[in-house]
Amino acid sequence: MLNIVVLVSGGGSNLQALIDAQKDGILKSGKIVKVIADREAYAKTRAEENNIPFEQVIRKDYSNKEDFCDELASRIEKENADLIVLAGFLSILTEKFTKKFENKIINVHPSLIPSFCGDGMYGLKVHEAALNKGVKVTGATVHFVNAITDGGAIILQKAVELKNEDTPEMLQKRVMREAEWKILPLACEYFCSGKLEIDGKVVKIKEN
Ligand code: GRF
Numbered sequence: 001m002l003n004i005v006v007l008v009s010g011g012g013s014n015l016q017a018l019i020d021a022q023k024d025g026i027l028k029s030g031k032i033v034k035v036i037a038d039r040e041a042y043a044k045t046r047a048e049e050n051n052i053p054f055e056q057v058i059r060k061d062y063s064n065k066e067d068f069c070d071e072l073a074s075r076i077e078k079e080n081a082d083l084i085v086l087a088g089f090l091s092i093l094t095e096k097f098t099k100k101f102e103n104k105i106i107n108v109h110p111s112l113i114p115s116f117c118g119d120g121m122y123g124l125k126v127h128e129a130a131l132n133k134g135v136k137v138t139g140a141t142v143h144f145v146n147a148i149t150d151g152g153a154i155i156l157q158k159a160v161e162l163k164n165e166d167t168p169e170m171l172q173k174r175v176m177r178e179a180e181w182k183i184l185p186l187a188c189e190y191f192c193s194g195k196l197e198i199d200g201k202v203v204k205i206k207e208n
Pocket of ligand 1: 012014087108180
């Protein structure tokens with residue numbers, strides 16, 4: 001059983017999807033051993049209600065991202081983490097941090113990368129951009145994290161169709177429900193059960 005540390009900044013619905021997947025036996029090769037938030041977040045309540053140890057490393061208590069990331073790294077190392085999941089985590093990580101945990105950090109992004117991603121593309125902005133472009137299909141991507149924002153190797157993607165009446169808020173909810181909450185737990189299980197093969201910049205999923 002691998003140790004998973006989940007980093008959060010907000011509502012924690014992706015954290016909840018991981019907790020539910022653990023209960024349902026979808027995520028069975030890894031266990032969430034700690035949730036760490038970088039600010040006050042409702043995700044704390046979700047962790048506590050499910051008896052998962054919770055800590056805060058408050059980003060604004062640090063004058064620079066280097067010191068913040070060093071503290072975060074030391075907390076993660078204490079947990080003997082095998083996998084670090086960014087589940088709506090908004091702080092920018094340093095290159096030192098991403099190198100230290102190379103191929104061990106995964107993120108969920110609410111679009112089909114390489115569309116609507118990169119610096120400044122988070123939250124509703126992603127869905128606004130998809131609506132403004134008039135794409136007919138968007139979705140979510142789970143990918144490894146490296147020093148380039150949303151630039152690491154893609155693990156899983158799931159498409160979601162747009163509707164004429166969509167607002168950014170409606171699209172955000174549907175992408176979460178139909179894509180993010182499904183592929184994030186699945187990607188974690190694939191990682192923890194050794195099904196991911198990283199071949200350069202490309203991830204392949206081993207078949208049984
Ligand atoms: C999600 O849309 C996720 O893709 C993005 O931030 C949002 C977090 O939502 N990275 P939650 O905190 O998991 O509810």
